[in-house]
Amino acid sequence: MSALEAVLLTVITASTPLLLAAIGELVTERSGVLNLGVEGMMVMGAVAGFAAAYTTGSAALGVVAAVGAGIAMSLLFAFLTQTLVTNQVATGLALTLFGLGLSGLIGEGFTGLPGVKLTPIHVPGLSDLPLLGPVLFGQDLLVYASLALTALVAWVLSRTRLGLVIRATGGNHHSAHALGYRVIAVRYGCIAFGGLCSGLAGGYLSLAYTPLWIENMSAGRGWIALALVVFSTWAPRRVAVGAYLFGTVWIMGLYVQGIGIGIPSQLLSSLPYLVTIAALVVISGNRLLTKVNTPACIGQTFVPDR
Amino acid sequence: MKKMLAMAAGLALSLAVTAVSGDDKLKVAFLYVGPIGDHGWTYTHDQGRLMLEDQLGDKVETVYVESVPEGPDAERAITRLVRDGAGLVFTTSFGYMDPTIKVAENFPDVKFEHATGYKRSDNVSTYIARFYEGRYVIGQIAAKMSKSGVAGYVASFPIPEVVRGINAFMLGAQSVNPDFKVKVVWVNSWFDPGKEKDAAEVMIGQGADIIAQHTDSTAPIQTAQEKGVLGFGQASDMIHFAPKAQLTSIIDNWGPYYVARTQAVLDGSWESSDTWDGMAEGMVVMAPFTNMPDDVAAMAADTTEKIRSGAMHPFAGPIYRQDGEMVIGEGEHLDDGVLLGMNWYVKGVDDELPQ
Structure with a gap:
């Protein structure tokens, strides 16, 4: 395996969970809801995925369980913020704390057990090509799913009626309501999609990235995903660029250290954040576009007048 | 007058503590920085606690608090453990150093053991292993x-x-x-x-x-x-x-040390010390x-x-x-x-x- 191939493979695995979680949160936010519970949904996805895969021996069932856990957590958030009209910021934070605690409780019996790894696909011929083979055709399905979801979200948001409705809901929920759209229902759906993606991201952690369960194993990735959404100004393609940029700079930092070049490791550890923010600020330079993309109603509660 | 009141309060408090720990079992408390399921640092300390239960279970009772952040929370957690009647407290992370010293000042009759630190006092010992x-x-x-x-x-x-x-x-x-x-x-x-x-x-x-x-x-x-x-x-x-x-x-094998130190408290021979044990002592x-x-x-x-x-x-x-x-x-x-x-x-x- 060449060094370049090793780096590319590591970049993909480091970036995928960020992209998965971020693309889901992007949809949630475009509908006008700020869900700070990404970390909690992610870690619940991780524990559910691990537990299901370990119990049944099937990584595929693990993925299903991870998605289920993510959606269940997000629906709890949706019920609280949409039906009971609680404060979104506080509820989101609570969801993260709740997820971290509950996952620790559920996972207690699963700590220290060898996990089931999601096997990478193998396309005869293509996967064996030098360099490009393993990088392009030798990943596990979740990596392709993350890219497919990004493309799907980009297409739905910009080219379909459903996308228009979601954006209208996020842009001005009173107008959307006046036009006859069911704001709360749309938001329920978008929050659930966010939960689905966060659950997948968590499942990726415990089934593909590091096939094990340890408390708090998401280690802050949910927060990075949240930041990526904002800095990419709610544009799906930019979220993908941001996630991969973050992963690349992070892996390069490790790589540089491994060669023994004397750059302080603390600086290298902070570089992914700095570079990603700088790059996304530059490519999001178009003020008008940023304004158009920003969901104006984000974080605001909505009670339909009757 | 204020000072007098404070002293009285302190006296009442220490009386309360003795009252709580009045039964014949010594209460040994552990403060952990991570979850006991981390399979690493905290896990090994908890294994030590279990060994203590196993060997001196008839004379001691153990309690623990896990995932306590280093800093002000630690001080509250330690105080709480002492007020609940702990006679010996193991604080198992470097960042618990100052909180341990501070709480120890207020409870001179309680023994404290702090892992990986360097500050000691009459009722605070430190210990670490030669990894x-x-x-x-x-x-x-x-x-x-x-x-x-x-x-x-x-x-x-x-x-x-x-x-x-x-x-x-x-x-x-x-x-x-x-x-x-x-x-x-x-x-x-x-x-x-x-x-x-x-x-x-x-x-x-x-x-x-x-x-x-x-x-x-x-x-x-x-x-x-x-x-x-x-x-x-x-x-x-x-x-x-x-x-x-x-x-x-x-x-990391903390069990023997925990047993020895607890035994010392039971015997009344406990003294503040600085332990850096390695393979020779089985740590x-x-x-x-x-x-x-x-x-x-x-x-x-x-x-x-x-x-x-x-x-x-x-x-x-x-x-x-x-x-x-x-x-x-x-x-x-x-x-x-x-x-x-x-x-x-x-x-x-x-x-x-x-x-």
Whole structure:
């Protein structure tokens, strides 16, 4: 395996969970809801995925369980913020704390057990090509799913009626309501999609990235995903660029250290954040576009007048 | 008057504590920085607590609080434990140092034991293990088992404890192969399975075929197994995570110390002390030597025995710094003061120490 191939493979695995979680949160936010519970949904996805895969021996069932856990957590958030009209910021934070605690409780019996790894696909011929083979055709399905979801979200948001409705809901929920759209229902759906993606991201952690369960194993990735959404100004393609940029700079930092070049490791550890923010600020330079993309109603509660 | 009131309150409080601990069992409390299921640092302390229950269960009762952040929360948690009647408190993370000292001042009749710190008082002892002894042994194994002559070391934070481990590893490796190289990647975290995995993977991609770690998750050793190279566990035996890759593991064995100190409180012979125990006292234990030929296992066992008996010191001279300057000559070894403040690399480490 060449060094370049090793780096590319590591970049993909480091970036995928960020992209998965971020693309889901992007949809949630475009509908006008700020869900700070990404970390909690992610870690619940991780524990559910691990537990299901370990119990049944099937990584595929693990993925299903991870998605289920993510959606269940997000629906709890949706019920609280949409039906009971609680404060979104506080509820989101609570969801993260709740997820971290509950996952620790559920996972207690699963700590220290060898996990089931999601096997990478193998396309005869293509996967064996030098360099490009393993990088392009030798990943596990979740990596392709993350890219497919990004493309799907980009297409739905910009080219379909459903996308228009979601954006209208996020842009001005009173107008959307006046036009006859069911704001709360749309938001329920978008929050659930966010939960689905966060659950997948968590499942990726415990089934593909590091096939094990340890408390708090998401280690802050949910927060990075949240930041990526904002800095990419709610544009799906930019979220993908941001996630991969973050992963690349992070892996390069490790790589540089491994060669023994004397750059302080603390600086290298902070570089992914700095570079990603700088790059996304530059490519999001178009003020008008940023304004158009920003969901104006984000974080605001909505009670339909009757 | 205020002072009087405070004194009265204090008196009432200490009376209350004695009243609570009035039954004949000694209450021993543990404060943990992580979850007991981390399979690393906190897990090993909890194993020690269980051993204490097992051996002195008829005379003591144990309680613990897990995942307590370092800082003001720790002070509240310790106070709470004491008010609930604890007569002996083990605080098991470096950041609990000042809170422990502060609470100890208010409760002179309660004994405190703080792991990894350096501040003591009449009722506060400190204790830590000489993990570097184990790291010397794994360094030797690494040099024997490596084909490429390069090891990858996943490191957490550039503090003396970690730097000392890297140096001991390097000195052990050099005693077998003077040209041995070690790559170091700092992940700036004690616990982040993903980052630890990435670091191991990057170094394996750069030619390392042995992975050592000074972080708390099992990810590096699992990555080693996945990539078909070898490695070492950390803090506890990680053989279940990597049956084909783990050569051995440096195990933290706190149980005997916890039993001895608790017994001392029961006997009334407890005194404030500073403990830095290693293999000799059984605080550092090596997991079985696996996945290696018999001659390497024999060498490792022999070195372990020599360190245990005191016939060999991992930091025996001559030792040179990275820049070639001699730190200590033949026939001597570095003293504990130098080891405790170690912030430089020995010759041969392929890294620049972040300052």
